[in-house]
Amino acid sequence: MSVSAALDNSPKAATDDIVEVRNITKYYSPDVHALSNVNLSFPRGQMTTLLGPSGCGKTTLLKIIAGLLEPTEGDVLVNGKQVHGTGPERAFVFQDFALLPWATVLRNVAFGMELTKQDKREREDRARHYINEVGLAGFENKYPHELSGGMRQRVGLARALAVNSDVLLMDEPFSAVDEQTRRKFQEDLLALLANENKTVIFVTHSIEEAVYVSDQIVMLSPRPGRIHSIIRPEFSRDADPDEIRRDKNYLDTVEAIWADLRKYLD
Numbered sequence: 550m551s552v553s554a555a556l557d558n559s560p561k562a563a564t565d566d567i568v569e570v571r572n573i574t575k576y577y578s579p580d581v582h583a584l585s586n587v588n589l590s591f592p593r594g595q596m597t598t599l600l601g602p603s604g605c606g607k608t609t610l611l612k613i614i615a616g617l618l619e620p621t622e623g624d625v626l627v628n629g630k631q632v633h634g635t636g637p638e639r640a641f642v643f644q645d646f647a648l649l650p651w652a653t654v655l656r657n658v659a660f661g662m663e664l665t666k667q668d669k670r671e672r673e674d675r676a677r678h679y680i681n682e683v684g685l686a687g688f689e690n691k692y693p694h695e696l697s698g699g700m701r702q703r704v705g706l707a708r709a710l711a712v713n714s715d716v717l718l719m720d721e722p723f724s725a726v727d728e729q730t731r732r733k734f735q736e737d738l739l740a741l742l743a744n745e746n747k748t749v750i751f752v753t754h755s756i757e758e759a760v761y762v763s764d765q766i767v768m769l770s771p772r773p774g775r776i777h778s779i780i781r782p783e784f785s786r787d788a789d790p791d792e793i794r795r796d797k798n799y800l801d802t803v804e805a806i807w808a809d810l811r812k813y814l815d
């Protein structure tokens with residue numbers, strides 16, 4: 550397993566990293582110290598997962614990158630430039646996808662684009678394209694309560710993709726679905742990413758999910774969250790999904806992470 554916890558400052562890394570966080574520390578109050586001096590780089594076009602024990606600051610870090618929370622100390626850089634607050638290049642996908650119950654699937658997917666300069670026709674065409682991509686063609690005029698939990702999550706995913714942000718920040722996007730649907734989502738997400746060149750930063754509690762979807766896994770230590778290690782799973786993604794899940798490197802990586810995390814639970 551390759552492990553490196555340092556910020557890579559080499560010129561090559563600087564040009565390939567779409568997002569960097571430098572010396573991020575977060576106190577919610579004097580006695581709630583959520584993150585301590587976190588340095589990380591997120592390579593463009595890759596999927597990075599944040600993993601670690603409950604309460605270690607994963608969601609806090611994701612919200613700081615999104616600009617939804619201010620760090621107590623430290624900087625967030627996008628394309629090498631310091632940013633403050635939210636920006637169109639970063640889309641935050643909430644755990645429950647926060648769908649509007651009174652709006653149709655089409656409206657929900659088009660909603661994220663209402664702040665852009667596109668006209669209604671363009672927004673709706675784009676929304677239909679992504680509704681189709683996530684396998685919901687024919688459901689454009691349904692309301693969220695008419696859909697299953699898995700279908701609602703697909704609507705949320707279509708909305709996130711339609712916004713056209715380069716960076717998708719996803720907080721446990723597949724937590725509310727059964728294992729079968731979750732696996733299908735993971736495959737769909739990987740297939741979509743292969744076509745879209747998005748950078749994804751993803752919070753999950755599932756080690757298997759992290760290893761299956763990630764180019765880079767960042768393990769945080771218990772609160773205050775610090776970088777414990779960075780793992781880059783090494784197995785071929787060209788194989789059939791069932792073969793990948795039986796691959797020795799895949800299984801060894803899952804086991805090694807589990808052994809590491811178990812230390813915090815004992």
Ligand SMILES: Nc1ncnc2c1ncn2[C@@H]1O[C@H](COP(=O)(O)OP(=O)(O)OP(=O)(O)O)[C@@H](O)[C@H]1O
Pocket residue numbers: 577578581582583601602603604605606607608609610772
């Ligand atoms: N708004 C808040 N006000 C005060 N404390 C907070 C707030 N949000 C989170 N915290 C605290 O900060 C710490 C980190 O929380 P965070 O939600 O980022 O962790 P997490 O790793 O995402 O947790 P989990 O895996 O359980 O979802 C926790 O101790 C939490 O109680």
